[in-house]
Amino acid sequence: MTQPATPLPDRPPTVPALSETYLQISPNILEIFPRFRPPVDLYLHDEAVGRVGRIHRAGARLGTEAQARVAGHALAGRLFLLREDYLVYAEHLSRKLGLVLVEDGLNHREVAEIFFLAFRDRVARFMDQPKRAQLDRLRGDIAILAEYLWADPCRVEFLTGSLHKDHDPAVHAVNTLFVGLGLFVMLSLGRQDGSGGLDRPVLANVALGLALHDLGMTNVPRFVTDKERYLVRRDRDSIERHIEAGLRMLDRLKVNDPVVRQCLEQHHERLDGSGYPRGLRGEAVSLPGRLCAVADSFCAMIGRRPYRDARVVAEAATTLVHDSRRYDKTLAGLLAVLVSRGVPACRKPGEAGEDSGV
Ligand SMILES: [Fe+2]
Ligand SMILES: [Fe+2]
Structure with a gap:
């Protein structure tokens, strides 16, 4: 018997409207990036005003407090990267391949x-x-x-x-x-x-x-x-x-x-x-x-x-x-x-x- 299909959803679960442009960064994904210098621009979705704004420029240094804030945003499901930066992200994710089985934003x-x-x-x-x-x-x-x-x-x-x-x-x-x-x-x-x-x-x-x-x-x-x-x-x-x-x-x-x-x-x-x-x-x-x-x-x-x-x-x-x-x-x-x-x-x-x- 063929195993039942368990398709990965095509859109991030929490903010579907953003999925065409942005890819959600889960805490697991955030962990695969260098902590002090995330290699992609990071975006925060502000639910109160319904807007997305950049909070980090690729490669810039993040201090300890900023790292904690960013981790909090990831935990709350509000942290994103641009889908067009996907290759940089893929390169990092490919080093911890097991995550593709659990990441549902992909x-x-x-x-x-x-x-x-x-x-x-x-x-x-x-x-x-x-x-x-x-x-x-x-x-x-x-x-x-x-x-x-x-x-x-x-x-x-x-x-x-x-x-x-x-x-x-x-x-x-x-x-x-x-x-x-x-x-x-x-x-x-x-x-x-x-x-x-x-x-x-x-x-x-x-x-x-x-x-x-x-x-x-x-x-x-x-x-x-x-x-x-x-x-x-x-x-x-x-x-x-x-x-x-x-x-x-x-x-x-x-x-x-x-x-x-x-x-x-x-x-x-x-x-x-x-x-x-x-x-x-x-x-x-x-x-x-x-x-x-x-x-x-x-x-x-x-x-x-x-x-x-x-x-x-x-x-x-x-x-x-x-x-x-x-x-x-x-x-x-x-x-x-x-x-x-x-x-x-x-x-x-x-x-x-x-x-x-x-
Ligand atoms: Fe050969
Ligand atoms: Fe060959």
């Missing part, structure tokens, strides 16, 4: 963007320092993402609507994570055996595999990955070794879950045996391996590269649908539906699918 688009920023940062840090402590932090954030989707799997559409095109390994990892989760949700909701709904532990492992699929690329020199064209054999070997390097890193970190390992090991395998590292064919490529291959290839196409512009999403999905010798036909088909209409199981009968905004 709409889903904002939550998706906060997840994006959080994972981009976590993955980049982990790739920079592939150590246990960074991995544990990444796992912690994945548990929060799994909780968010488990409460309502249709929320995945907000994630797949928040992809970025920048040429950056961490951005590619997060795009692949979001798209792969979209496919995982579609597969889970589409099961006909009555077990529809998400398996949270599997979801968390698929997510970890997707986020880390290119972990071994940290061993490949950037000048090789950025090469415009004419890769020589040595460059290709160096790139192909990212699989082996990634698996060695998983060994060192004692990550033994098969779903995570299959995603890392098989995301460049192709069903006709033309992939690497082992040239596996057909059924020998696991479901997580196929899913990561589709998500990874799609995200590689829609990202900008130094030598070409980003591909249009619908075209990129169609390319994979037409390449059924190499890519799983069902998953590529689901991807095409995801980018054009969203998750069908999330549409009410008769409701037209929207462009998912991917």
